[in-house]
Amino acid sequence: MDETPVPADDPKPQGKGRPTPKRRDAEGRRRQPVSAPKDRKEAYRQTRAKQSAERERARKGMLAGDERYFPARDKGPVRKFARDWVDSRRLPSQYFLPFSLLILLLTWVPWPPDMRQAVLYWVMLTGWPIMMIGVVFTSIYVSWKVKKEAAAKYPNESMKGIGFYGAMRALQIRKLRFPPPAVLPGGKPVPPKKG
Template sequence: MLRRRSQTSVDDTPVPADDPKPQGKGRPTPKRRDAEGRRRQPVTAPGNRKEAYQQMKTRQAAERARAREGMLRGEEKYFPVRDRGPVRKFARDWVDSRRVVSQYFLPFSLVILLLTWIPFPIEVRNYIYFGVITIGWPVMMVGVLFTSVWVSWKVKRLAAEKFPNESMKGIGFYAAMRALQIRKLRFPPPQFLPGGKPAPQKK
């Protein structure tokens, strides 16, 4: 009898409302709807065709900027179709890691153009015409032609040996045209310095 009464008194003891024992994380769990609402960014629909066109131009400009940054970093997924593939990369790296005569063609032509604009005395002008235009220009043209043919043949042969299962279509012309460009204006940017050392990556 005493035992049952004692048990009843223990069971009927109320639990304090301010139980000091912590429950869970100590803060209410946010509702899923509220959490998703904070992650969402407001999207403003264009009110008219002019606003829609402006938003499209802004989006396209951002995409072009992102693509250009990717190309500067050497990410192939941003390259034009003509620059993609292991064969094209091999051709670029081979040309960029060497100094060839044809890469000086454009700077040489610019120097000749500037010399013709400077008002030298007639005697000096005659010497310039004879030395640069009569001798230097033909020599440069022969050097460019020879270098372009050699680069085209060399790259195509080495690429065929390295990538026997890949298409070699246009690879010789691709390498020769890159060799004609001024090094700092080449795009995609060179990944190697003359001599074969890796070029510093642009951020």
């Protein structure tokens, strides 16, 4: 019998240190007991709980900016570029919804009869058209600019619908945009949330 010692840094081990388990034992450990629901209501309850947990995980992933959980319309580098381009700017069209709400409130206020005519005149004949012209021009500009810059940055990607995507995002109130903005106005990244 050979009595030469095996060096400690020998790359070939001398064995795994345990016997190989029998197939039936290994398969038995892999199998988990199945807890089948007792009735249809219990099965429905389990399915709903599982779906609810999956939706919650997807919601948290979307809010964290994990692109795996985004809907198909928001996936891809071109869409991310369009989102970041819009989110890094303050555009007149993002004030469309707050301005519309202000106009509605001004028309509902019970003004004295002589003031009501003046308010309606300034709101309907001046404020509303100026806002609409601003929104249309901003949307056209955003659509054109996003498409142009995205095509220059990603020449091999599809640009289908990217201008409309950017223009629609520019119409939304910043805090209500989804996916949430990843950059602040000016282009700096959004700081991570505490807690």
